[in-house]
Amino acid sequence: MNFSRIKALVIKELLAVLRDRRSRTVLILPPILQLTIFAFAATLEVKNIELALLDKDGGKAATELVQRFQGSPSFARVFALHGQQEVAPTLEDEQAMAVLIIDQNFSRDVAAGRPAEAQILLDGRRSNSAQIVQGYAQSIVEQYNRDLVSRYGLPAPPARLVARNWFNPNLDYLWFTVPNLIGMLTMVVGLIVTALSVARERELGTFDQLLVSPLSPREILAGKTLPAMILGVVESVLIVMVAILVFGIPCVGSLFVLGLTMVLFMFSVVGFGLFISSLCNTQQQAILGTFTFMLPATMLSGFATPIETMPKFLQVVSLANPLRHFLVAVRGIMLKGMPLMTVLDTIWPLLLIAVATLALAGWLFRKGIG
Known part of the structure; x- marks a missing residue:
């Protein structure tokens, strides 16, 4: 050459x-x-999340948890459902990314010091976004648990989730x-x-x-x-x-x-x-x-x-x-x-x-x- x-x-x-x-x-x-x-x-951030809430309890503890979700900057719109029959259509029609269901005995269990149950249903068709939304919800619930422990002296939750972000803190x-x-x-x-x-x-x-x-x-x-x-x-x-x-x-x-x-x-x-x-x-x-x-x-x-x-x-x-x-x-x-x-x-x-x-x-x- x-x-x-x-x-x-x-x-x-x-x-x-x-x-x-x-x-x-x-x-x-x-x-x-x-x-x-x-x-x-x-951007790969998950913003402007729409969350549906089904509060079957309506008590003081449940209302406080609902207010925490409504006041969170992670969720742009939080709206209430009026029955179990609205849960499936809400997710199927993509009206919301997730549905938070608070059990009917939630406030009673909190007052008695027993584990109180709240369920979040996520739209699995958007798996990455669903995982991020789950993290947002888990963070809110964990802070809620810490406040209850310090306020009423309730037993601490049996497990604690610790997240650490390497290379991008x-x-x-x-x-x-x-x-x-x-x-x-x-x-x-x-x-x-x-x-x-x-x-x-x-x-x-x-x-x-x-x-x-x-x-x-x-x-x-x-x-x-x-x-x-x-x-x-x-x-x-x-x-x-x-x-x-x-x-x-x-x-x-x-x-x-x-x-x-x-x-x-x-x-x-x-x-x-x-x-x-x-x-x-x-x-x-x-x-x-x-x-x-x-x-x-x-x-x-x-x-x-x-x-x-x-x-x-x-x-x-x-x-x-x-x-x-x-x-x-x-x-x-x-x-x-x-x-x-x-x-x-x-x-x-x-x-x-x-x-x-x-x-x-x-x-x-x-x-x-x-």
């Missing part, structure tokens, strides 16, 4: 992108705007969302730049000029790969700086390890981009192919839904998704201070993905030339 010719092609590709004002705008502004918007819009959702957005936005930049590269040459009619140049097919692929990697890594560094300086996301781990992870991630992303580009004849097809790939890649990355909750066959498919491995690494480096060897254990599949996709893209590229 003639590296001087590859260097000339790399410079030509970078100048083609950077000299165009629209291209510069597309590369810089949208990722920063998306980071700012999605960091607040793509205040459960700040930005600490989870923003590192994920770093991977997603970097992937978008790498895919678009690479996928449009060959498609742009074909659409403008300059692809044939490359074929008759002294460049070999391997050198052309290298020249198309490196500019996308350079732009993607620079873009990712910019996004990380915004995440740390603007949003205050901690970076406990090594910036060198984070940079190494980004380079390997971009290598695998560029492989997918070249594969998409080798199948497209126009830039419009390349853009559509990019977004067709992005949606399932995002859904199978563990960003919105834990991978462990997916069906087994989807968990296997997600192993070929570079975003899945990168998100585990970037969260571990920034929030946990994950050391280099542990990071390598996490990201080594990215190298296999890159080799496989680049080899397939090269085969399709040479087949197209032939």
Whole structure:
């Protein structure tokens, strides 16, 4: 391979992108705007919860518990049900996320020092949200128990739930969302730049000029790969700086390890981009192919839904998704201070993905030339 010719092609590709004002705008502004918007819009917090209450007791102790739920900032709307027959429709029609049922002997049991029963029914169709709502309700009941013990000298509850949050003590959702957005936005930049590269040459009619140049097919692929990697890594560094300086996301781990992870991630992303580009004849097809790939890649990355909750066959498919491995690494480096060897254990599949996709893209590229 003639590296001087590859260097000339790399410079030509970078100048083609950077000299165009629209291209510069597309590369810089949208990722920063998306980071700012999605960091607040793509929240995983459970807010504006609607809770239904069925108070079968109506006594003093039950009324106090109801008032605690009504006064809690975790629940936006708390409304009363008038009978057991309304419980099932309330959950089935998604009128409320949960239904709290207070037993008819609740106040009597509290006064007698016996365990008093209150049941909460949760909408299991939204399992993650249901677990969070259960935590809210459990916190209210535990505080209620502590107040009763101190006020009336009742026996303490036989069990106490203690929660401890590692790596995010205040459960700040930005600490989870923003590192994920770093991977997603970097992937978008790498895919678009690479996928449009060959498609742009074909659409403008300059692809044939490359074929008759002294460049070999391997050198052309290298020249198309490196500019996308350079732009993607620079873009990712910019996004990380915004995440740390603007949003205050901690970076406990090594910036060198984070940079190494980004380079390997971009290598695998560029492989997918070249594969998409080798199948497209126009830039419009390349853009559509990019977004067709992005949606399932995002859904199978563990960003919105834990991978462990997916069906087994989807968990296997997600192993070929570079975003899945990168998100585990970037969260571990920034929030946990994950050391280099542990990071390598996490990201080594990215190298296999890159080799496989680049080899397939090269085969399709040479087949197209032939």
